Amino acid sequence: IIEELRVEYEGRAAVLFIDVWKHPEQGARFGVQGIPTQIFYDAGGREVGRHVGFLDKESIRDTFAKLGVR
Incomplete structure (x- = not known):
């Protein structure tokens, strides 16, 4: 799903x-406490x-739309 969204929203998000x-330091x-975790940021880099x-x-698309990503 993430790869599909990466392609779909290229240039917009x-x-x-x-x-x-592989990268536990990340x-x-x-602050990842469970897997999977999706973190959404606004254009200014603030977690929202x-x-x-x-x-x-579809839920991820809805979140993008609420953040103004078209």
């Missing part, structure tokens, strides 16, 4: 996947949303 098993850096657990593609 940065969609990144970090494998915290998990600590972003966080979800722990599975999140379907």
